[in-house]
Amino acid sequence: MSEEARKPAGRKKFELDPKLSEYRGIWVFVEHERGVVHGVSWELMGEGRKLADKLGVELSAVVMGSPADDPRKFCREAFVYGADKCYLIEDALLKNYRNQPFTKGLTDLVNAYKPEILLLGATTLGRDLAGSVATTLKTGLTADCTELNIDAEIRSLLATRPTFGGSLLCTIQTLNYRPQMATVRPRVMAMPQRDESRSGAIIEATLSLLETDIVTKVLDFIPDENSNKVNLAYADIIVSGGKGLKKQENFQLVRDLARVLGAEVGATRPVVQSGWVEAERQVGQTGKTVRPKLYIAAGISGAIQHRVGMDSSDVIVAINSDPNAPIFDFATYGIVGNAMTILPALTEAFRKELHGRKAVVA
Amino acid sequence: MLHIVVCIKQVPDSAQIRVHPVTNTIMRQGVPAIINPYDLYALEEALRIKDKFGAYVTVITMGPPQAENALRKALSFGADDAILVTDRAFAGADTLATSFALASAIGQIEKNMPVDLVFCGKQTIDGDTAQVGPGIAKRLELELLTYISSIESVNAAKREIVVQRRSEGGVQVLKTRLPSLITMLEGSNEMRFATMPNMIRAAKTKVSRWDRVAAGIEDVSNIGLKGSPTVVSKVFAPSPKTVKAEMVQTESNDPQDLAASLLMRMFTKFPQVREEIARSAN
Structure with a gap:
């Protein structure tokens, strides 16, 4: 009960x-x-x-x-x-x-x-x-x-x-x-x-x-392949997408940013329910609890279901077109705007930042 | 023929639940009652075994009288028999008391027809405990198989079953004997559509109603509030963090400027984030 x-x-x-x-x-x-x-x-x-x-x-x-x-x-x-x-x-x-x-x-x-x-x-x-x-x-x-x-x-x-x-x-x-x-x-x-x-x-x-x-016998153990292994709970950087991304194709923008950052990809429950990404990537009450150093939330309104799984993140960056979205009440940084244009701009800005640094090291 | 019992629960659709902003109570009005979504994977798996090997599928639920609707729905998908365990004496049960009542009822079912397999969902969406399935298994001394992603084979003659079980870092392939209790993992199958003949049959079938005595429970000390070791001492709303986000804006507000501004502010205030990104991107 x-x-x-x-x-x-x-x-x-x-x-x-x-x-x-x-x-x-x-x-x-x-x-x-x-x-x-x-x-x-x-x-x-x-x-x-x-x-x-x-x-x-x-x-x-x-x-x-x-x-x-x-x-x-x-x-x-x-x-x-x-x-x-x-x-x-x-x-x-x-x-x-x-x-x-x-x-x-x-x-x-x-x-x-x-x-x-x-x-x-x-x-x-x-x-x-x-x-x-x-x-x-x-x-x-x-x-x-x-x-x-x-x-x-x-x-x-x-x-x-x-x-x-x-x-x-x-x-x-x-x-x-x-x-x-x-x-x-x-x-x-x-x-x-x-x-x-x-x-x-x-x-x-x-x-x-x-x-x-002992009645039950272990016949085999098939370890998860490393390439497919989703280690969301222990990831230090996560880029997550919500239904604000409108279409499954747009979710690729989340993956692009995650790849540049070496981050894990996360998602909200509606995104998982729509089949845009695998269930293991769901963050929230019925998904994983995460506490990365950086959590970037794109097109996520910040419903309590999602929030309870991620609000212990050190830094939360929220991108949402709705200035009244609840996620702006607890994010560290907020950008009001269209995630479909801001995500690629962020990907580019981080890429430049990383390359610039590498050039200095070299 | 195999006899399979599927335990289901009627739950409020949690996606549609709202909390009253002043009283902090759940506003149930207008929230539809559904079969716990995780239980549908259990029911579908039982029906697949029925299709493949032949089986008699009994669905059982413990709940208020209106939970009968959930059972009729299960009948319309293809279950053969339905039992509603309902009694005021069950009110206030925690997972230990719930598993006692359900195990006792399944014990009564068994008197008419031995049970080979019990199926449960991996957890409910309102309680989220995942404790009732293991509880029933222990009480009935069934082999417990939790988080099952697929059933490889069922051998009724040899009384054996081979399953794949999700563990933290991979999949275990387990062989065990019947009777066993299986909790099915989500996404392991997809619920079929109800057929017209099954819908008609579901409407006509009599759903048995069992009170605690019919469920084989004489002593009330193991059920309801009395049979529950845990007590809820407080229910409250989460206290929200009150620090609002620092909004990133620029004169042009075009994406490139916003991105650059964010990085500058963030890396100045949180240099450790910059270090983390440099480390992780390599």
């Missing part, structure tokens, strides 16, 4: 079930695939550090992987990003992500060591795992949060997430259940500073499963 229909709960005096008070500490699940940790795990480590300090508890990483992944190195990285401890399950059965062994491993760890808060990235892996673990543990899970905080008085996680396409925000609490679980999408939280001097203890646990216990 949607949150708005569930109505805010009245403020009653809350007392935590004494059985649950033994749950202590904050855990961040460290997601990795083919030797690389997903950035969202470190973003969560940074956020988890703040929450742990507010509660006065330890921050722990959870790393699960096969010996071939060398998961110990991810534990060491976790310390550098702020973890005090790392729970490690190293088992060849964890070679590729499969729901059953990961659910079993994480559920067993929670039952053995009892964290009060468990955070995961809102990725395909994180959502698959979080939903399964929360159901198995019969506890609350808040998806796709954009803000986390603590009500210190009752040691409660305040998980804030957008609802109704970003038009409203709601804060959700899991009161008399533990752990309190939440997923956070990539790029919503800032990447923390590395501190190479930090280290911590690794606590090893075993996965009590055999391959014959």
